[in-house]
Amino acid sequence: MSTRLRELIRSVRACKTAAEERALVAKESAAIRASLKDAEAHYSHRNVAKLMYLHMLGYPTHWGQMECVTLIARASFPEKRIGYLGLMVLLDERQEVTMMVTNTIKNDLKHRNHFIAGLALCALGNICTAEMARDVAPEVASLLHSKNSYVRKKAALCSVRIVKKVPDLADEFVPGTSELLSDRHHGVLLCAVTLALELCVLDQAHVTHFRKHVPVLVKILMSLIRAGYSAEHDVGGHADPFLQVKLLRLLAKLGAGDADASDAMSDVLANVASNTDGSKNAGNAILYEAVNAIIGTESVGGLRVLAVNILGRFLGNKDNNIRYVALNTLAKVVAVDTQAVQRHRHTIVECVKDSDVTIRRSALQLVYALVNDSNIKTLAKELLDYLGVADVEFKSDLTRRIAQLITKYAPDRRWHVDTMVELLSKGGSYVAEEEARDFIVLITNSPELQGYAGRALFRAAFESEQHSNRFQLSAVAAWVLGEYGDAVVAQSTRLQGEVHTVIAEADVVKLLESILGDYHAPTAVKQVAITALAKLGTRFKTQTSAVRGAMGKVGTSANVELQQRASEFCGIFDRGPALAVPLLERLPPFVMKSKEALHGVAGRGKHEGTAVHSAPGGGGGTAGGVGDLLGDFAGLDDSVPSSAAAGGTGGGADLLGDLMAGYDATPGYAATPTGASVDPLADLMGGVSMQPTTTATAADPFAGGAAAADPLGDLMGTGAPLLAPQTRPQPAADPLADLMGGIAATPAAPPPMNAAAFDGAPPAATPSFIAFAKDGVEVSFVCAKPDPMDPSKTTVTATTVNRGGVPLLGYVLQAAVPKTMSLSMRAASGDSIPANGTVTQRLDVTNSQHGTKALAMRLRLAWNAGGAAVVEQATVDFPPGL
């Protein structure tokens, strides 16, 4: 026995609990299923209606979908209608069932009764698939010419759906659309304009086609404006605003990029813009669209002024909706006419503080676009104020934008420093590391501001001690205080008008200690702090013991990284100032990169294997042959120019390498997408021996000047007495060698300190073999097992020799290994090979199936010889036993 739909709804509503409702629905579903099974034809429309209801309540109804298909095929209108309704509600275009109705729909499209044709069109418009679209396109296109307006308008919108699904079919509908554009029926006209708009969006060729209709469209629009009151289409005193809006939209599309068409419509646009009454929403909708059309087309100046004035009026409107559209449209105008928008700056900035998040968001976007050299100070202040109260979801984007704007428009560096410090203290952890790094780069390059910046950061860090998101600020402050601690405390660096702060050496040390003692601070920040502390230990003569004390405390830290580092620093201090002072020397200024250069480096860094790649040889760019020798030396040693890389080979036992390289392992601080050459923090880490530039011509801070005090010089000097004995005082080398001997107690010895031993360094190096040789380019591999305990790891040193007479430019070596192995490639020692020159590159391979599968590798080499690009591929035959 079947209940009526109304009964079902009533009983569902009467259910007091969800469980009761579920039970009722289950019972009813069973009844419907039984009824479907018994094929009770006279109930099937009722069943489908109930299914729709259950579907709306969120219960599964897929088992009844077929019933819709049956109903659609019936002859009577009510049954067909409920069938189509069910089809649209219960199904969507992705279900296979829709395939089965194509035929019925096709027949119904041709039905004499226009209501049935209407039903079929409606269903098509809502759930038509690409295949269906192909099948029925001719029928629908012919219905565009139907005598009945009801069918015509439905067919037009149905065509919109069809051309969206299958853009290839668009041409079939173009003639019909053209005809409909002069239809007298408002509904049909509206649908025709919609269809024309869709066709124009799909293909620029259609835009050209429909341009010839501009006069007709203009006439229709004009008659709508001039028309007196007609009850049928009137909304708030405007004749059919929906049609007006659509017409304006189509005109904007047709006028864009075409002066003649724009000219033809300028009169009517001016008419709409000046005669439409903006006191009601409908009128504003039309005005808004008219403004869009004026901006979008090639309008003359006067018209544009009119449009911007309308937007200005909108901005002053009390209705938030109107203000919102004004903000959005101004954002479009700002690209073409900034001056016009600048006039409304104050109102826009007010909107940033609106209580409505939708308004705030739009206003913010607009403010970003409005910033320029002349107003950066006021707007940055407004934005920073807003940062304090902004929603959490806005903050990271906001801080990034503010930092970008500051960098781009800062009038002077002092202001830049002030604002960045404020950003760091207000934006907290929302400030991206990249911005923090850029800021540090700026400070290193502004000697006159280092003390000032340090004091400002000190104050900010001191004040924000209780904030939960202060760590980005702490990191930057610790770094700057560590580097420029002496300038911070020196009164001589005070600038005019600076807030008077007297900072004692003890205060700075205390601040760093408090960061180190903070349980919430991330390890990365503490690592910066401990290095800073170590640096201050050599600079603040009065604080040496305090620093030692703090180091000692960290030396018992549960964090292995910190503990090790603290112990190492203690070790360095124990050796006395002869070692500590040069080692903890201030870093040279980092190279300031313009944004473009940054991107360039990032792009190149992509196909270089590792994040840390300092230029080998680049570090030794002293005048004359020494640099070259050093470069060669570095090149010989499987391209491990930096102690960072050395730390890798030394299995963690190498004190110096670790000290420097340890930072590389710090999550988030070293692995930078832009590459290490512009990464000050990574430099800090690799710092003492890495030169942050890839160009050998750049000024070399290590080699230029005090060689004895130069840690790189020491490191290299100890290793290369043969190469440059005259420039490398021996005493400087001794403590370091001592230190190595003293602390590195692991059998896996650090890279030995003389050139002779260096050659023998890889413990189990195999003789070299040729991996690739062609056209005078020869790649030889030397394989070594860096870790005797783990035979799965292999270090391959690839040396490319150019035996041809032509220098090779843009040389790139790429390698691929099977999935069972992992490969990491270090940077090559260069990207060009002069005739008879060499380039080396280190590859670390880990074979997870060592013993069962031999090493395998494919190489891809690319270079440019004498203007011709060459790409070669080769498979490497490794000698057995690897």
Added chain:
Amino acid sequence: MIRFLLLQNRQGKTRTAKYYVPMDDDEKHQLEFEVHRLVVNRDPKFTNFAEFRNHKIIYRRYAGLFFSLCVDVNDNELALLEAIHLFVEVLDHYFSNVCELDLVFNFHKVYQVIDEFILAGEIQETSKKQIMERLYELEKIKD
């Protein structure tokens, strides 16, 4: 283009949902939930627009019912807001003083009204008179 139309009451019960883009049932429920949460707490002074995923929700509240349209970002918000009003006027006429219960018991008729007003995500007819005439004609065929 209109992506979907929702009629929800203040408690978040969906009274009518019409989708013009294909979506899974789970997705639909999630979406209805999210839209309700988005609009229900907004102050009446606020805009009637809210950003939603990559689209925009245009909504309007009539007594305890929220009418929400999800549209493309570059659609004319003000015109669509007017469209919601027109739709409500049609419903009001059709059910003569519409109330939530009318929509509950006659949900299939609401779909018919929608189908006469919007098709394929675009507005089809803007004359209240014409829509009403069509609806009455359709009623007559049924009997």
